[in-house]
Amino acid sequence: MYHEDYFFSRVRTAERLTPSMIRVVLEVEGADRLVETGHADEWIRLAFAPDDETPVSLPVLSNGKWGRPDGSKACPNRPYTIRHWDRERAEMVVDLVVHEGGVGATWALAAKPGDMVGLCNPEGRYRLPVDARWIVLLCDITGLPAAARILEELPAGIAAKVHVELPDMADRQALTSQADIIAFWYDSFGKHGRASRLDEIARDIRLPGGPGYIWIAGEATCVSESRKHFRDALGFDKQRITAVGYWILGQARV
Template identity: 30%
Template sequence: MFDRPRTSSQPVPRRARVHAVRALTGTMVRTTLRDADGADPAAPSSLAALRAPGPEDHVKVFLPDPATGALHAPTLAPDGGLQRATGGVSVSREMTVRATRTVDGAAEVDVDWVRHDGGGPASAWAARAAVGDEIVLAGPASSLGVPTGIGRLTLVVDETGLPAAARWVDAVGADVPVTAIVEIGDDVDESFVEAELGRADVEILYRTDGPGQMVESVRSLGALDDDEYVVALGEAGELAAVRRCLRQDLGLGRDRATVAGYWRRGTVNLDPDAPLDPADPD
């Protein structure tokens, strides 16, 4: 049985500005963030105080009002939760922390975005993000570490799960074999995916080839090793079938897999706590 250590903390809001923007591949963009001008780098609200040790750790990103450009920052409520600002539009999304580091004494945080044609305000913001733009990061409120005792890691992701998958590869021991099944759009470069996942053995699936490829690739793995752990992250509808396959066909218990929907076709701002399949919420 695998046990993932969990730590919790207050989701402190941190005002940040875009320090750099890098087009990664196709519709993917990386924003590098630093503290907003005038911030105290020693304060709990600085990016230097942000801790994201778990490979899937995410922050709630608050974006400017699409109509006015005003940024309505949340505050920390007395109960330790987040209180949204009143009197203005507050757009937020859950985003994976791709990397944190310190450069020339300044704390930096990387966040990778997937832009969608005809997407919502987050996709639109990422498409036009420029140096100097300001946003707010809140969290992470909790962190799940890597289970001890993993002998093999299997990743099943799409572009939205790629940042967390890359962190998983870095987080497990160098002696742990990693297999990655990655579904991408035609505008995503295979070489970028392979570079992000480093030493992993990568299988690329193209979304344009039709639905159901993820679950078929998982099924083709056959029996899994007793010390194998599976992480599946991406579109909720696809992953509902993957979870059923892991549980019913491959006999994997809940303690040996993490499956999370990061988005759902036809849904804007999917609740990360929503069940993958409302008809089968477990």
């Protein structure tokens, strides 16, 4: 069950992680209230200042409802994975993909210590079945932060194959896990006449035998087609597939 709440946060550091990714470390005010989901792919929404003259503001709880009784301007917001959360230090790590014209990307490119941003309580979808012996992770670069965190939280004894579509092979990251990992990197994101070819990659994946789990994240249409392939063409149990459309071609994720 989602627990609605909102928080101010301040940039501690911002660094270029790879050519297409910026890592921002945030100090979250009121961190003791933040309710974690228990899902390794959990995401929050970052709320940005609506313009250069207007500071970030948040909804407030009034008469049991969240709103803006003061008439403050709503802030544009976008969803991002919590790459790491340290409650004791009130520190949240968020990796943002940078691309031309993106609200979050524009903010991340200019982010510096002390900058303010808003965020909300997280949501998540990933849920590994207790009997799973293997996992397939399929995503484009927007899903890489979640995939990396999922791998870090996997127990030993799981066979993990991760397939990641990148705009450039320089965007590869070191992946760590107690599980046995095999990583496949695809230099095809935004190339070859398509924004993403995640669905084509899915059709080349051969699933192991025995009980497993599939997690898919990326462009919504490609994610949907990938899910259909595993479910319909391969007959894989749809209850063991988590498919999340992180973005939609030609649309802002609002």
